[in-house]
Amino acid sequence: MNIETKRLLITEFHPDMARSVHLNSLDEDNRRFVPDEVFETVEEAAQTIAFLISCYTSGEGPLVYPILLQDATNIGYIQAVPTDDDSWEIGYHIGAAYTRQGYATEAVTAFLPVIMKQLNITEIKGICLADNFASMKVLERCGFQKQYEGMGLYQGAERRICRYLYCK
Template sequence: MENLKIVTDRLIITEFDESMAESVHVNSLDEENRRFVPDEVFETVQEAHDTIIFLIECYRDMKGPFVYPILLKSGENIGYVQAIPIDDEWEVGYHIASNYTANGYATEAVRAFVPLIMKKIGIARIWGICRGDNIASRKVLEKCSFILEHKGFGNYKGENHEICKYLYRLR
């Protein structure tokens, strides 16, 4: 896949480089990340570095996952946005470090990222899946024109939780 760089009013969404390992490690440790996406917690800088190397390699083909850091225009890494293959479809994911939440950054990033990544990978729809009690994530999806398709209990990250499945279609 060709290089990706998205610039919004306040953010830059770009590709990872190895120098971001420390900030990825620190951003992953907050309590909300541990609660809602425990498989995306990096306990050491080396773990974060190894994952970044893997993600950089994923940019070279069309299989994914495609994960991109979200930077403030000042250059500070505040989170990530991603498109992940699930079975024969795709799912969007995102995380904003706790020091930066409640500023609309996730909504701004998802709104800019989703239509562009969908065109790049050639898909007409993408899912947004979150726990029912992740109110902030649900609000982001709803603000970004995702439509709630399913709400019910099921397996989420290896545990039984209420799950909300939202769908976005290119117009």
């Protein structure tokens, strides 16, 4: 995967990215909204990166790609994750030092047509906690339509969520 925008590069993980992945994962929003994607050590991040790299060749998800600035600074990731009902869900995280600059919207906008073509799908879901206003704004700016708001399973617990859908 190699998607380039004016400011970003979405590419594949390399083992040498473990430190930046570890550091980006430690911010409070990540701990609050996606605690299973927090890597307390560089070694944890390295193990996860090795698994994610293996997913590129197997074609099975999750398909997770780092988001880099044009100077190669790793600022987060974007992903397509298979769900239990044979559909796909988009996910993304921008490290706290890089938020509020439109990077998530830019990355999602560029990623959607490429990943949907690669997966041969015409729709993709977006699910977030109902109090994750930044994520909801990104989904809405990228053309996702809210389908549901209420209680639902999220990260293994019943939480107030919003479900969105993007159709090609």
